[in-house]
Amino acid sequence: MEPSTDPRTPFELSTDTLHPSLTDPVLSSMNLLNEVAHRFPDAISFAPGRPCEDFFAVEDIHRHLRTFCRYLTEERGLTTAQMDRTLCQYGPTNGIIQELVARNLAADEGMDVDPATVVMTVGFQEALFLVLRALRTDERDVLLAVEPAYVGLTGAARLLDLPVRPVAGAAATGVDLDDLVAQVRRARAAGLRPRACYLVPDFANPSGAGIGLADRHRLLALADEHDILLLEDNPYGLFHGHRERLPTLKALDRARRVIYLGSFAKTVLPGARVGYAVADQPVRDPATGRTAPLAAHLSKIKSMLTVNTSPIAQAVVGGKLIEHGFDLADANARARERYARNLDQVLDGLARRFRSSAGAPHTAGIEWNTPTGGFFVVLTVPFTVDDDLLEHSARRYGVLWTPMCHFYSGAGGDRQLRLSVSLVTEDEIEEGLDRLAALVAERCSRPGDRPAARSTR
């Protein structure tokens, strides 16, 4: 009757009795990569896509909070008790700073957003999850995603048993529009419902690729023609290097085909964990004939997922927005400069190490793309890149990066690695690239592999 007290037969679960996502490598890949970084703390790391830490300080949190509280009392006319309640009590599911976010989107993106179509979320990731939950009605629904794709997209879809069908992500143009149409048709022919295509139009993670203006217009037209939504993820748009910015898909969206998934992790503070969805699609309830914005439905899902986003965290973000007149492009001018300089240094460093002075490829099979902004560069090499090689690179050469194969659903990226430029110093970039070149030289000189590579330094 009381086996619970018998120490010889301890109760145990099996992964067989847990959701299948838990044995899917995609859910472990972030942990696995973090674990390698943890074991080699002294390695130079081109791995994490985290923002530079020189621009963060705890004192900023205090200041942002005080700014936001002043805004509540002085501009919004709240009493001290109301202010205390706004930050400390449970808050509205949709959030408390949607007005401020709309002003930020007007300032930074030229977007005209109704705050009633904004849902504040626990980072981009929750915004994505809310949308995927809303769109996945049964096993016939599928998602399209430009590949290579962010692991957080693949993982969230996996949690919801929502298949992700890859769309070719052309290196030069960001997305292969013909393949997008082909994938929509193929899914429909198989009796499936392609609901949306996920993409990062600016300096994508992990590819660094971007989509040009003409293709943005074409994408919107295709979404309308083929009746799908576009999920626009835009964490790196403000870090556009030396070139002019392009308008976001959402800024060009006349037909409300775009759900915009915003993040303040790179532009304000990752530690706030504040993001949002702009979901202005009208949703009609056939039972009542009434429509409500999709945001209202996302809010219902959120109420059962996290109840509401911490108003303290929202206040931190709100305070920073107010301090900078809602202009995060301006607030991030130094960060943009830093990332642009790092990107230039990495691209120059790769050229110096892997290319002859004439500009021709130095080593057969070694090439890289040349993003004009963002955090990421993809290096292609003439040997297999996998987690074992990462382990070897960390142990033998003290340099970390990310195997691109993690970002492909099937085969793909197996001779590529992602270099993140956001968290490295000038010295680390030079030393790190030297170490990477030594790894490449070792691999290229192995019997059975391609011709040997030699660093130019």
Place this chain on the structure above:
Amino acid sequence: MEPSTDPRTPFELSTDTLHPSLTDPVLSSMNLLNEVAHRFPDAISFAPGRPCEDFFAVEDIHRHLRTFCRYLTEERGLTTAQMDRTLCQYGPTNGIIQELVARNLAADEGMDVDPATVVMTVGFQEALFLVLRALRTDERDVLLAVEPAYVGLTGAARLLDLPVRPVAGAAATGVDLDDLVAQVRRARAAGLRPRACYLVPDFANPSGAGIGLADRHRLLALADEHDILLLEDNPYGLFHGHRERLPTLKALDRARRVIYLGSFAKTVLPGARVGYAVADQPVRDPATGRTAPLAAHLSKIKSMLTVNTSPIAQAVVGGKLIEHGFDLADANARARERYARNLDQVLDGLARRFRSSAGAPHTAGIEWNTPTGGFFVVLTVPFTVDDDLLEHSARRYGVLWTPMCHFYSGAGGDRQLRLSVSLVTEDEIEEGLDRLAALVAERCSRPGDRPAARSTR
């Protein structure tokens, strides 16, 4: 080719093409109740289960943050840069205050918890969602829940297409153990897999009922015998009125049958949105033969849901824990006193209004339970209680409460209402109960209804 620019054919979604939970009343019930409250801001409200606001202030947030930062630098030896990074940067998925939570659970609950089995979450709600996601593998899995059940439980399960089977919640004993066993057997006989039973052993929301010590032991034995987990939700345990506390299920759990879902919303600050799961169940992977605590799997799910809980929000909670020597029972002494006084006043007030001096029922069909702690009292009346009556009560009498029918999956609670005592003042309680008595009197005097009720005041 560009229908998106044609204003005559605007794109529209239909609720038919969104997840079915979005048309389930359960996901709208919280919004609906909040909406009534919003329309009648001057009504006296026995509706929300929110903590009293007299104990909150924004300055506490600043102090808690500074306390936590001192702990990081002085006790943990972090540099200022490391401290800045800990609060501002992305953090570990599991969280940054599991050690402090373990010390709190030792101090307040006598629980011996390994921090490696703790996952910090965006409130109780996310902890619950992580567990339900892990346990729901396919359409054969079902959850048991003591009914009436918290709407957040029913809603989260609905998001995951996880059916909830009710277990009778005996008013006197909190749970009908025979019915629990019967429900497990019935589910298995139907080819289903009852994975766990959700319950609130202390002063449940919405019933206010509690489970006695002997039944806690029996529950644990039954869970082991019938191979189910127990999901213990404990937001009100520290508000135990004038009586001694009982040990939590988790404190008595020798067989690791209990997943403990913790919340700091009532004991620290709702606005932090910080909760946690203690999930020490070993999970074996048959492919490798290795085991890891269930917490490690919950962490993988969380990494794709919210990435990590805001370290700023965790720091606020951590700071408060440190300031009070990890003893939240002590930190909440004033709050406990307040809630106990309010509960006494409401119970006395009901007796004065609805019961003769001899103690016998005054009005046929009017009764209420007598919880010894927590936030909630359930009043049973001899007429139908629904959202229309709530609207009438708000408009005509200026008093708000919660129809109990929202907490039942099928029929049930249709002549009951929940009174929350947490957010009302002494004066509001008296005036509010007068208004409620007037509503009851009106309803009881209607032709076809039961004999008229008269207030004793």
